[in-house]
Amino acid sequence: MVALIRTVAYLGLEARAVEVQCQVAPGLPRFAVVGLPDKAVGESRERVQAALSAMGLALPPKRITVNLSPADLPKEGSHYDLPIALALLAAMGVTDAEQLTEYIAVGELALDARIVPSPGVLLAAIHASEQECGLICPRAQGAEAKWASEVPVIAAPDLASLLNHLKGTQRLPDPKPGEIEANAPGPDLKRVKGQETAKRALEIAAAGGHNLLMIGPPGTGKSLLASCLPGILPDLSPAEALEVSMVQSVAGTLEEGRISRARPFRAPHHSASMAALTGGGLKVKLSKASENGIPRHIERDSHFV
Numbered sequence: 001m002v003a004l005i006r007t008v009a010y011l012g013l014e015a016r017a018v019e020v021q022c023q024v025a026p027g028l029p030r031f032a033v034v035g036l037p038d039k040a041v042g043e044s045r046e047r048v049q050a051a052l053s054a055m056g057l058a059l060p061p062k063r064i065t066v067n068l069s070p071a072d073l074p075k076e077g078s079h080y081d082l083p084i085a086l087a088l089l090a091a092m093g094v095t096d097a098e099q100l101t102e103y104i105a106v107g108e109l110a111l112d113a114r115i116v117p118s119p120g121v122l123l124a125a126i127h128a129s130e131q132e133c134g135l136i137c138p139r140a141q142g143a144e145a146k147w148a149s150e151v152p153v154i155a156a157p158d159l160a161s162l163l164n165h166l167k168g169t170q171r172l173p174d175p176k177p178g179e180i181e182a183n184a185p186g187p188d189l190k191r192v193k194g195q196e197t198a199k200r201a202l203e204i205a206a207a208g209g210h211n212l213l214m215i216g217p218p219g220t221g222k223s224l225l226a227s228c229l230p231g232i233l234p235d236l237s238p239a240e241a242l243e244v245s246m247v248q249s250v251a252g253t254l255e256e257g258r259i260s261r262a263r264p265f266r267a268p269h270h271s272a273s274m275a276a277l278t279g280g281g282l283k284v285k286l287s288k289a290s291e292n293g294i295p296r297h298i299e300r301d302s303h304f305v
């Protein structure tokens with residue numbers, strides 16, 4: 001039989017629907033994952049096999065084929081472990097295949113069958129709420145997933161308790177949305193001595209939502225003025241906070257689902273290339289050197305203007 005469960009592929013800040021299909025058919029024993037998996041997805045075979053054996057389950061000595069559909073979309077990341085394991089368990093008849101079709105699953109598996117965090121759960125949760133289906137995710141990321149409105153979330157610590165929850169023999173607690181982080185006090189405009197015109201320009205830009213280009217010799221306080229801007233801007237609106245959190249979620253920096261209303265500020269080095277600033281490829285990544293968030297104020301140093 002063929003068992004199905006839904007998951008997502010992350011393309012930048014977009015989550016695309018992916019269906020994980022698993023067939024267990026008679027034939028020479030093998031376990032293959034097809035549908036353009038990258039290295040991490042290909043390796044998920046080993047993690048799934050180890051997780052199942054940690055629960056005391058052996059793979060059936062049959063031809064096991066897992067297809068990630070659409071097969072022409074490249075699949076990156078470790079979050080396919082959980083949907084692959086669930087599809088396989090449903091195909092083996094361990095869990096109810098019908099029930100699984102109502103969920104989108106994301107999560108990485110450890111060898112001892114724990115479900116460990118993987119980036120992008122917030123995007124998957126938003127996708128699940130658009131598709132009006134539930135979400136199965138790692139327990140550590142339940143708080144993050146709960147931010148997407150109204151989605152039933154199963155946040156499971158390990159595969160065994162997830163199967164028991166689906167069977168109805170154990171009830172996993174409903175996750176609560178993560179806390180809204182108190183804004184950390186940033187640099188204050190009162191630290192800037194003089195520079196009345198620049199301060200006035202900063203206030204006008206903040207009030208009107210304008211862009212700002214600061215030109216001047218090194219050491220005249222351009223970086224200082226720029227770092228004071230988030231302090232005089234209003235807090236992020238809920239929609240903006242969600243958007244910033246989506247970037248953090250897919251980059252894997254959203255800790256315990258805590259959402260911040262503070263405006264992100266980044267101070268990239270003036271010699272950083274365009275690719276270093278905006279990133280390249282399909283996946284959104286934040287460099288470790290920069291603060292969390294998306295580039296908002298890019299200040300240019302005088303000798304580069």
Ligand SMILES: Nc1ncnc2c1ncn2[C@@H]1O[C@H](COP(=O)(O)OP(=O)(O)O)[C@@H](O)[C@H]1O
Pocket residue numbers: 191192193194195216217218219220221222223224225
């Ligand atoms: N008007 C000012 N008031 C207080 N400190 C200032 C002022 N202008 C410059 N500074 C200090 O001088 C140093 C260099 O300023 P910085 O903002 O890095 O200059 P720039 O980015 O224009 O090269 C920083 O430590 C900053 O705090």
Ligand SMILES: [Mg+2]
Pocket residue numbers: 222223301
């Ligand atoms: Mg500077």
